[in-house]
Amino acid sequence: PTATATTTGNPPPDVIRSGYAELIVTDLAASRWFYVDLLGLIVTAEDDDAIYLRAFEEYLHHSLVLRRGDMPALGRLAYRVRGQDQVDAAERYFRGIGVDTRRVPAGATRGIGEAVRITDPLGFPVEFFYDAEHTERFTQRYDLHHGNAITRLDHFNVMVPDVKAAHRYYTGLGFGVSETIIDDEDNVYAAWLYRKQTVHDVALTGGDGPRLHHIAFATAERHQILHTCDVLGALHKEHHIERGPGRHGVSNAFYLYLRDPDGHRIEIYTTDYYTGDPDNPTVEWSVDDDRRRSFWGHAVVPSWYTDGSRVHDLDGRVVPLSAPAVREAERTGVIVGADGFAIATEGDQKIPFKLGEQV
Numbered sequence: 568p569t570a571t572a573t574t575t576g577n578p579p580p581d582v583i584r585s586g587y588a589e590l591i592v593t594d595l596a597a598s599r600w601f602y603v604d605l606l607g608l609i610v611t612a613e614d615d616d617a618i619y620l621r622a623f624e625e626y627l628h629h630s631l632v633l634r635r636g637d638m639p640a641l642g643r644l645a646y647r648v649r650g651q652d653q654v655d656a657a658e659r660y661f662r663g664i665g666v667d668t669r670r671v672p673a674g675a676t677r678g679i680g681e682a683v684r685i686t687d688p689l690g691f692p693v694e695f696f697y698d699a700e701h702t703e704r705f706t707q708r709y710d711l712h713h714g715n716a717i718t719r720l721d722h723f724n725v726m727v728p729d730v731k732a733a734h735r736y737y738t739g740l741g742f743g744v745s746e747t748i749i750d751d752e753d754n755v756y757a758a759w760l761y762r763k764q765t766v767h768d769v770a771l772t773g774g775d776g777p778r779l780h781h782i783a784f785a786t787a788e789r790h791q792i793l794h795t796c797d798v799l800g801a802l803h804k805e806h807h808i809e810r811g812p813g814r815h816g817v818s819n820a821f822y823l824y825l826r827d828p829d830g831h832r833i834e835i836y837t838t839d840y841y842t843g844d845p846d847n848p849t850v851e852w853s854v855d856d857d858r859r860r861s862f863w864g865h866a867v868v869p870s871w872y873t874d875g876s877r878v879h880d881l882d883g884r885v886v887p888l889s890a891p892a893v894r895e896a897e898r899t900g901v902i903v904g905a906d907g908f909a910i911a912t913e914g915d916q917k918i919p920f921k922l923g924e925q926v
């Protein structure tokens with residue numbers, strides 16, 4: 568549904584930002600090593616079934632929940648709204664566009680107050696919350712910062728078969744559009760949408776969906792991303808690095824993609840840009856521009872296009888997938904291959920040392 572306040576009379580909830588995600592993981596100890604020992608996230612609370620994590624700038628109870636389960640999946644994406652009254656607004660808005668809502672009591676998720684949950688029109692389990700337990704903000708606890716200090720959760724990236732429909736849904740929720748990847752046949756391959764004043768809180772990646780593409784955390788500086796790569800090499804755990812480090816075309820951010828022990832994709836991301844003025848222009852990239860995904864023209868490793876995490880509905884059942892009409896990685900001329908190699912051409916001459924094209 569693409570309803571907006573004008574068609575249902577109920578305005579959308581006032582979303583501030585992406586708030587937290589819950590990932591279902593099959594080995595809590597292995598995940599604890601990845602997110603705490605390697606990435607340095609802070610444990611706010613933990614029990615036999617779940618670990619509640621936050622990053623150094625965050626004072627809410629958590630921005631990531633790892634919950635033990637039988638198969639890897641996205642348990643929930645949660646957006647923080649501007650007040651508890653906006654949780655009620657979410658309930659009215661979604662009921663007004665024919666989406667079932669489920670109100671959960673404070674403590675349904677440890678550290679989070681009363682909230683409203685939906686399976687959104689794209690098939691994703693989504694929660695809208697405001698009240699949350701405050702905890703110590705470790706911004707200046709340099710005695711605890713590692714070389715790769717992660718400052719905060721930055722965004723969700725979701726795989727959807729119909730990017731245009733997803734784009735309409737999120738703009739209907741009042742999200743701005745910072746960047747898109749399009750072609751000259753009116754296909755939209757990807758879009759980046761925001762409520763906080765940076766490039767995105769959610770990004771849409773065309774592909775079989777609903778699936779989670781990644782959860783992204785931000786660091787303050789590039790050297791913290793490079794330190795994570797060096798630590799993974801030193802530990803001989805370099806297989807956790809999937810793509811990058813590098814510079815994105817879209818968003819201009821410096822990035823690294825990791826795969827956690829269950830294969831969930833985690834991006835570490837820094838230095839995108841401000842989008843807070845009302846007339847912030849949308850940047851449109853051609854799908855044929857080899858700098859869109861990597862500003863340096865690096866190909867995109869095939870798994871980055873093909874792999875994603877399945878999602879649960881509100882009762883923990885895996886949501887079935889549907890396929891898109893066209894996949895970016897299958898377009899002719901799109902560069903797909905291991906990072907650093909690509910089918911590069913100078914005019915009509917292929918540059919031999921760029922291998923690329925592994926698909």
Ligand SMILES: O=S(=O)(O)c1ccc(O)c(O)c1
Binds near residue numbers: 816
């Ligand atoms: O690879 S892209 O430049 O399209 C890109 C830009 C921003 C992101 O957060 C991302 O995951 C991917």
Ligand SMILES: [Fe+2]
Binds near residue numbers: 722724781834836
């Ligand atoms: Fe991202």
